[in-house]
Amino acid sequence: MSKVVTLGEIMLRLSPSDKNRFVQADSFDVVYGGGEANVAVSLANYGHNAYFVSKLPKHEIGQSAVNSLRKFGVNTEFIVRGGERVGIYYLEHGASMRPSKVIYDRADSAIALAKADEFDWDAIFQDAKWFHFSGITPAISKQGAEITKQACIAAKKHGVTVSVDLNYRKKLWTPEQAQAVMKDLMQYVDVCIGNEEDAELTLGFKPGGDVTKGELDHKGYERIFEQMQKEFGFKYVVTTLRESHSASDNGWSALIYNGNEFYYSKKYEIRIVDRVGGGDSFSAGLIHGLLTKPTQGEALEFAVAASALKHTIFGDYNLVDEKEVETLAKGDGSGRVQR
Template structure:
């Protein structure tokens, strides 16, 4: 299988139990996660040699984050140690018409303050087939944005395919700042992933779609996909198309374009949602596996990615803990949920 490298921030997640509000909670459930870390876990679950690149503090909480990755087969050889803290985020899980809420406590984290000397990107990219990052990483600090650029340059020197999940986070930066950083980084990207908000706020491309009204017809995305490919030279442009009926009921599908053909996936009706955090990351992890496994069949790759993400919505925590075989079963049409004996 392939060597897949991802780079970003892993954080301590503190969740209010069940569907309790923060104000009701006397304790928090503890897990670890973060965009690119979640993708690395997915890649490892599918049998790839997954490596995660970050920096964590030397204390026990930093080690707990590393252990969480090791537990699921992610290689941690390139994780630097040092700095003052591990980023934290608090999650209040919504239900029905009440949305989930996230509160960040991540300023000054180890990876946000990391320097180029903490990483040998040429060694990291040697022998790799794929490098993945997201827009969250350059958003956390100017230093992290520079690390992203250096990693992308090394990936290109080593002939590595680069994917980016645009992942705009309004609590981390403005659209103006995002575009000033993200647009120049697109020159390194082969596979661009993002939903309608990401494409508009990170790159300035707005689809003809009423997302809030639940209207996500694929035709509304054709024009911006073609425009994005023309401007940035991507090999693939991909978007998830989420219909958010409530916090616990979503429609889910995706669209991919390779410069010649568009392919729209089958539609999943996901209800009840157990945990939607990491849903986009599970899609990215599934897409990476799909394009590595079926490089000439973008439709099959997309169906795997959409099925992987649909399943992630049933699993508590950030990580998608579904096997390749389980995802393939759903992608093949087995959505019965019958007990496996």
């Protein structure tokens, strides 16, 4: 399998048990996660040599974050140690018509204050095949944006394929700030992943439809995919197609475009256990698919099946292996007991 590098922030996640509200909580469940860390865990589970690059404090909470990655086979040798804080986010799980809620406490985290020259980019990208980042990392700070750009430059120097999950976060920056940074980074990107909101707010492309009403305008996506590919020269443009019937039930499918043809995946109707990390599991599944499958359609079907399974797993990480994903992708979604 391939060496794949991801760069970003891993955070401490605190959430009330079951589906309780914050005001009901007397204690919190603890897990670790973050966009690119989640991708690395998935890729390690599929057998890749997955590296996660970040900066974390030397204290026990920082070490616990590192340990959570090592537990699932992620290589952590290029995590710089130092700084004072591990970023925190609080998650209240939604149910039915009540949406999930996230509260961030991540200002001045170790990676947000890190500097690009703390990382040995040549060593990081030696023999690498793929580099993945998201729009969250450049949003956390000016230093985060510079680190992301230097990583992209180094990746292209080493001939590495680069993918991005646009991942707009309105609590971190404005659309104007996002577009000023993200449009510049697109010159290094081969595979662009993003949903309808991400494409509009980070790059200025708006599809049709209203996902809050369960509506999707497929022709609208095709138009903006063609525009995005023409403007930035992406090899692939990809989006998940989430139909939010409620916080508990979603329709889930995806679309990919390689500059010549569009491919729509099959659609899954999913009952959600934990949707956080769903997009990250899709990105990881797509990376694995594009590295190992002969067609973009097969790659996309693997990614959609992987992310459908993630929605059934508590925590940020998608704890499934390749065989489980392949079983679902081939049509067995019965959920029958495996003996």
